[in-house]
Amino acid sequence: MSKPRVLISDALSETAVAIFRDRGVEVDFQPALGKDKDALIAAIGEYDGLAIRSATKVTDKVIAAANKLRVIGRAGIGVDNVDIPAATAKGIIVMNTPFGNSITTAEHAIAMMFACARQIPKADASTQAGKWEKSKFMGVEITGKTLGIIGCGNIGSVVARRALGLSMRVVAYDPFLSEDRAADLGVEKVELDELFRRADFITLHTPLTDRTRNIISADAIAKMRDGVRIINCARGGLIDEQALRDALDSGKVAAAGVDVFVQEPAKENVLFGAPNVVCTPHLGASTMEAQENVALQVAEQMADYLTTGAVTNALNMPSISAEEAPRLTPFVKLAEQLGSFAGQLTETGVRRVRIEYEGTVAEMNTKALTSAALTGFLQPLLQSVNMVSAPAAAKERGIQVEETRREQHGAYETYIRLTVVTDKQERSVAGTVFADGKPRIIQIKGINMEAELSELMLYITNNDKPGFIGRIGTLLGENGINIARMQFGRDFEGGNAIALVSVDHKISPELMEAINRIENVQQVKPLVF
Structure with a gap:
């Protein structure tokens, strides 16, 4: 061979x-x-x-x-x-x-912070040019300043520890950072707008996703303190580069350290030439x-x-042996879909994820299933997470993971229930695999319903009042959105109701706002599977 x-x-x-x-x-x-x-x-x-x-x-x-x-x-x-x-x-x-690359990238972010605080690149160029412009390069101290960390995972937590060692105050924004984990790190967990309002320095350590693209925008910068300094050693696209250049020129942002760019290699960029920007060619991992x-x-x-045949850190393959794959695979898909469903609806700090296995699924490789559920749950924010890294990523963020197995005692022969406990609420979603091998949702927030998940969906919670279904259908139809399926459930007549709507096209932000304005709608969220 x-x-x-x-x-x-x-x-x-x-x-x-x-x-x-x-x-x-x-x-x-x-x-x-x-x-x-x-x-x-x-x-x-x-x-x-x-x-x-x-x-x-x-x-x-x-x-x-x-x-x-x-x-x-x-x-x-x-x-x-x-x-x-x-x-x-x-x-x-x-x-x-x-x-x-965690330590190396974190150290580069700290180095960029010092370079911005003390104008080191410009002072070096001036001195080596034979000038002695001591009064021109007035800096600021790091000690006692507030560092805002956007994304407090593997790299962000290293930056936090280094900053605390420099006697900085550290505030962190990360939807998956629990209060307990924040306390262990010695940082204060805050919402994004509060971070913008309080931070003297802001550093980004989050992946580039639809949620995080241009997280530093013109509107975000307007909420920041005058004279803030911004560091990006994570991913190009997290910052609106034109907005940052405008803020650097106006003095709203005192300085910026940028290691990553929207287009790389960056031979030309709107940030180049700004007197108060430090740029490096994606050196975060270069040690x-x-x-x-x-x-x-x-x-x-x-x-x-x-x-x-051993698989480690695979982004697109579950860690399942060949012998158990045929029986386990549909439940892996179910677990990941349940996690994704919950993850896309979670916007506040997560304390605990509880996964219950009942019936025949409780006898399977639940470790792989739990990893699949955590993968789906974390992927809306951490796109590179996989079945190997998801448990570590959850632990890193202080998310407690509880797993329960028991024999069948309900109407279904087997099912999985995933419950997310956040700082503000508790939400659960349950599902099973039918004889056709396809996963189904069977319960959301205690409301029974049967729904097959599709690529593009709308999740709507509403008051159970007459006319709601007709108004949703009419509004989507008027905007050229075809409905593939609609499934409904309610707790009792006139109470709380849930609708899952499968659609053929993405819903625009303007249409989402219009749906939100429909009478009796409590919440509407787009879901992608």
């Missing part, structure tokens, strides 16, 4: 090459190949594995040409340079190394230690999979 072959198409440490070879994997080290998309497409068909960093763009065209490819390994956290849906459709596992860590991790993970 021939050895598996791996292509390394980015600049990875030689450690990775040695690990592959030591594990019996043939490796082709071509660190410049990833920058030539045509050459990559021409070569990829010969390999079982592809190891990359950020320079290689694994597009749908690359994947289409990858006739033998079984695994893509990203040395680092971000996988926005990989078309994961295309890889999944072709049966290719996508792995990342979610923890190898010798981090390069070694992620190279070692990705090589070990890929080699293990190619030689033994």
